[in-house]
Amino acid sequence: MEELVGILKGIHPEIDYETENGLIDKRIFDSFDIVTLVGQLTEEYDIEIGPEDLLPENFNSAKQIYELVERLMEE
Amino acid sequence: MSFVSVPFAVFVISAVLLYYLVPVRYRYLVLLAFSLFFYYLACGKYIIYIIITSAITYLSSMAMERVKDRSARIFDREKKKEAKKWLKKRLKVIMVICLCLNFGILAILKYSDFLFANINRIRVGYFGSTDMWGFEKLVLPLGISFYTFQSMGYIIDLFYRRYDAEKNPLKLTLFVTFFPQIVQGPISRFRDISPTLFNGNRFDEDNIRRGLCLIIFGVAKKLIIADRLSVFITNTAAFYKDLNGTYMLIMVFLYSMQLYADFSGGINITIGTARLFGVDVTENFVRPFFSKSVSEYWSRWHITLGTWFRDYIFYPISISKKLMSFGKKISGISDFLGKRTSLYTATLVVWAATGLWHGPEWRYVLWGLLNGIIMCVSAEMTPLYDRLNRMAGWKKGGFLHRAFAVIRTFVIMSLLRVFDLSFEGIRMALSIYKRILLKQGPVSLERISSLGLSTQDMVVALIGIGLLFAVSLLERKKSIYDRLMERTAAFRWVFCTVVLTMILIFGSYGIGYDSADFIYMQF
Numbered sequence: 001m002e003e004l005v006g007i008l009k010g011i012h013p014e015i016d017y018e019t020e021n022g023l024i025d026k027r028i029f030d031s032f033d034i035v036t037l038v039g040q041l042t043e044e045y046d047i048e049i050g051p052e053d054l055l056p057e058n059f060n061s062a063k064q065i066y067e068l069v070e071r072l073m074e075e
Numbered sequence: 076m077s078f079v080s081v082p083f084a085v086f087v088i089s090a091v092l093l094y095y096l097v098p099v100r101y102r103y104l105v106l107l108a109f110s111l112f113f114y115y116l117a118c119g120k121y122i123i124y125i126i127i128t129s130a131i132t133y134l135s136s137m138a139m140e141r142v143k144d145r146s147a148r149i150f151d152r153e154k155k156k157e158a159k160k161w162l163k164k165r166l167k168v169i170m171v172i173c174l175c176l177n178f179g180i181l182a183i184l185k186y187s188d189f190l191f192a193n194i195n196r197i198r199v200g201y202f203g204s205t206d207m208w209g210f211e212k213l214v215l216p217l218g219i220s221f222y223t224f225q226s227m228g229y230i231i232d233l234f235y236r237r238y239d240a241e242k243n244p245l246k247l248t249l250f251v252t253f254f255p256q257i258v259q260g261p262i263s264r265f266r267d268i269s270p271t272l273f274n275g276n277r278f279d280e281d282n283i284r285r286g287l288c289l290i291i292f293g294v295a296k297k298l299i300i301a302d303r304l305s306v307f308i309t310n311t312a313a314f315y316k317d318l319n320g321t322y323m324l325i326m327v328f329l330y331s332m333q334l335y336a337d338f339s340g341g342i343n344i345t346i347g348t349a350r351l352f353g354v355d356v357t358e359n360f361v362r363p364f365f366s367k368s369v370s371e372y373w374s375r376w377h378i379t380l381g382t383w384f385r386d387y388i389f390y391p392i393s394i395s396k397k398l399m400s401f402g403k404k405i406s407g408i409s410d411f412l413g414k415r416t417s418l419y420t421a422t423l424v425v426w427a428a429t430g431l432w433h434g435p436e437w438r439y440v441l442w443g444l445l446n447g448i449i450m451c452v453s454a455e456m457t458p459l460y461d462r463l464n465r466m467a468g469w470k471k472g473g474f475l476h477r478a479f480a481v482i483r484t485f486v487i488m489s490l491l492r493v494f495d496l497s498f499e500g501i502r503m504a505l506s507i508y509k510r511i512l513l514k515q516g517p518v519s520l521e522r523i524s525s526l527g528l529s530t531q532d533m534v535v536a537l538i539g540i541g542l543l544f545a546v547s548l549l550e551r552k553k554s555i556y557d558r559l560m561e562r563t564a565a566f567r568w569v570f571c572t573v574v575l576t577m578i579l580i581f582g583s584y585g586i587g588y589d590s591a592d593f594i595y596m597q598f
Contacts, residue, residue, distance in 0.1 A: 030370055031385050032454055035393040035418050042399070051391040052235035 004066050007040050021061035034059060041065075047072040076116055078258065078344045079297055086113065091351050095278045102275035106249055106352060113254040114217065121216045124184070128177050129248040132226040135173035136240035136247070139166055139233050170234040174227055181223045184213050189435030218257040220432060224383055226251050229265045231387050238266055246273050255348040259341050261359040261379035268356060276353025288556050289347030291574055296340030298582030300539040304333040305583075306527030312496045314526070315507055319516030323507050325523070330496060331489040332540050335364070338377070362547045367480035370450045372488055380432070384425045393421035415451075422447045438501050442494035449487065535581050 005017045011033050015023075023029045029037070037059075038049050047069060058068045076083050090109040094102050115122050146162040149155055191209035198204035229250070233240055241247045249272060250265060276282070311318060311326040342359045349356040359378050366372035373381050392398060398417040406413025423444060430443020461471065469476040490508075497503035520530055528536070546555055559567050 027374060030374065031389060032418060038394045039399065049394060051394065054386070054390045
């Protein structure tokens with residue numbers, strides 16, 4: 001989780017990722033940020049993120065992103 | 076049948092009465108019958124196109140369901156892995172066939188003239204051909220861009236297995252043809268609209284109140300602001316060669332307001348009409364003129380089109396394995412370019428497509444590309460902007476910083492709209508920009524009046540725009556409807572009576588006026 005928060009801080013350092021759960025709904029992350037994040041997650045965790053995974057419910061909080069990464073690592 | 080007309084009001088009242096008179100489980104059939112009737116009244120025999128699109132979409136979705144069922148019947152773990160790959164492949168084939176057929180219809184009807192015009196230009200210019208290729212003039216059916224995109228979003232979602240297909244062909248046809256959103260969208264997602272569209276809603280006073288309130292707001296925006304400015308903007312664009320740059324600037328900024336009042340007013344009428352039946356239609360605008368950047372603007376303006384392009388084109392391209400590995404190769408030469416290859420390629424593709432969606436002309440493609448380029452440049456300029464803000468002593472996120480960003484975005488977006496107005500093509504747009512930059516001059520109220528905006532009209536339009544701005548400010552925290560509902564019934568009645576009276580007194584209608592078509596209808 002710490003590693004993931006480090007990646008997220010690299011994109012938006014001003015956000016408190018422990019409490020924020022509206023990264024998409026509050027338009028904190030735009031589509032450019034999402035693509036940048038996907039690129040970094042793919043490289044860091046050696047996973048394959050497809051367009052079908054790019055749903056707000058997978059990216060609204062650090063916890064949700066972490067769960068997505070874990071699920072994709074298992075597959 | 077215009078949304079702002081007595082026949083439409085009679086049509087909607089009849090549909091609402093019948094909807095609530097029939098048993099709940101048949102109510103979706105009333106909506107379907109009225110939707111098909113509405114489309115037939117608007118397009119006559121060309122209704123066949125929307126029926127074909129509905130049929131192709133339905134048959135494809137059923138084929139996808141059959142493939143999924145077959146795959147689900149495999150329980151062996153080893154075989155299951157193989158079956159998963161097989162399923163994905165099969166679903167992809169069905170999706171691609173469906174996309175080709177439906178986008179093929181759209182391409183032939185909307186883009187073949189554009190394609191042949193360009194081919195003929197090359198053939199005449201380089202090969203000296205004298206015969207012209209092309210189809211006879213084809214009729215563009217009402218709302219084809221909207222319903223095609225909506226249906227294809229549904230098919231792509233089925234490919235991603237986001238939900239199950241609708242098995243009732245009549246319900247799916249209703250999803251494609253639902254009359255309030257056929258003229259100018261929004262482009263609804265199946266998952267969002269289907270529960271309230273199909274289930275048959277019970278009569279709810281709040282739905283009627285909310286719906287009527289939205290319709291009144293929409294009509295006010297359309298008749299008091301948009302239609303009042305329409306004649307002046309059309310005439311100023313038509314006589315641009317005789318006018319100086321100041322007139323061009325007035326035209327550009329007023330056009331921004333006209334387009335917003337027209338499109339968001341139309342969407343208010345759409346959402347309000349759907350609400351009368353208890354159907355939830357997605358909002359298409361969230362105060363776009365308060366955006367602090369071009370990319371934020373596009374997340375607030377015509378939201379459903381933006382999210383369609385984002386989810387179904389931008390994301391699949393930008394995170395595709397091929398483009399990402401190409402980006403890595405580029406990183407070997409330049410790390411800066413490598414990191415941006417997939418992002419900016421996808422951005423430019425999406426914006427060229429968005430431009431083409433607006434119209435089969437090069438001016439729209441250029442307009443789209445300019446939007447994309449501005450977004451890419453803005454992303455790179457952010458550190459510079461931050462430095463300039465610090466130098467100016469503006470706190471990031473403070474009032475001055477936000478006000479500057481909002482005004483800058485409004486000016487950029489308004490200036491880009493010059494391409495919308497340049498019906499003669501890119502040269503006309505360049506000529507208008509040249510006038511704005513180099514040929515500023517005096518303006519007279521008489522000349523503006525002769526172009527179709529009398530002093531009284533201008534005062535009414537400006538007050539209307541001021542009120543629109545005030546409502547937008549109020550809606551930052553709560554919608555105007557929710558605010559109204561907090562007041563007493565007497566206050567609400569007085570408020571609605573005042574707005575209706577304003578429409579009656581200041582609306583552009585009656586003898587000498589003909590309610591203009593909605594601008595987005597042409598797209």
